[in-house]
Amino acid sequence: MRSKVIFIVGPTAIGKTKTAINLAKKIDGEIISCDSMQIYKGIPVLSCAPTPKNFKAIPHHLIAELSPKKEYSAAQFSKKATSLIKKIIKRKKTPIIVGGTGLYVKALIDGLFPSPKKDPVLRKKLELKAEKCTSLMLYTELKKIDPIASQNIHPNDTRRIIRALEIYYLTGIPMSIHKKNTKGIANTYDIQQTGLLMPREDLYEKINRRVDKMFKDGLLDEVKRLLELRLSMTAVLAIGIKEIRGYLNGEYTLKEAKELIKKHTRNYAKKQLTWFRRDKRIEWFSDGKSLISYCRFGK
């Protein structure tokens, strides 16, 4: 019989962390964070990471263990998480993957094809080309070498065009061919994907309240400290950093910075919902209790 691996996904602020901890207590699980920001050290408030108190009750992984000076990616996550799952199952515990970073979930479940890391030199070259000759030119180039992949990429989406070209130039094989050879943990384990959902209006309200609380919990000082470091390209993208920097530079008031953070977090939640809605394997629940009960006893 295949071992069970549970996923809890959903938009930010909906209560995944709390639900996961309650579930872990009931089924003797260990939590793996599937989140592009919680991996970083020194940003507990900004990333809304579980508190050390939670850590004591339930083992947590991939939280606050990477310097914000370092980059992180779906591939790194997938690799780390796959090996953690193996270890957790060996200990006769149930892995619970919790997080809102949709691509990371997909990378883990369905796999990433073995592909080259980003090549900064080649990328720079392509970026310069895009700047000089417009992205349409790169798009035409991609269309020639990989017509299938180009169908799902918009001519304006320079970043995605560059990645597809990069893969081709580094491997000699078009991305769409690579894509057929992916294997994720879905081949090895019994995946149970669950999600939390609530009316949009309520969620936005909850997000607004949480941002207020983040400020009370010392967000401003945390970001000030962070800004003294040379942040990596990925860490610097956490919602809250550029907004607070704008305030510190005198571009707008603290109140305005706060409203911007709320807005950007709401926009982020919306994008997460679009991403997860697409995956028909997810079982949705409107509260943590019914999710937990489903994971324990089935429907």
Added chain:
RNA sequence: GCCGGGGUAGCUCAGUGGUAGAGCGCGGCCCUGAAAAGGCCGGCGUGGAGUGUUCGAUUCACUCCCCCGGCA
């Protein structure tokens, strides 16, 4: 009360005698090594109310209502 400015999308506003747009918001979508990123699509409207002029009014005229300044 008088004088001036203004009432158009959820908000801020543009424009036109042939039933309306922009930015933001909001909604939908795409997606493999930056994903809290990047990209695409959608106007969501009783044009303050009414009367008149006109083939035709959101646009012109008049009356009323409401907001903002100034004078009383």
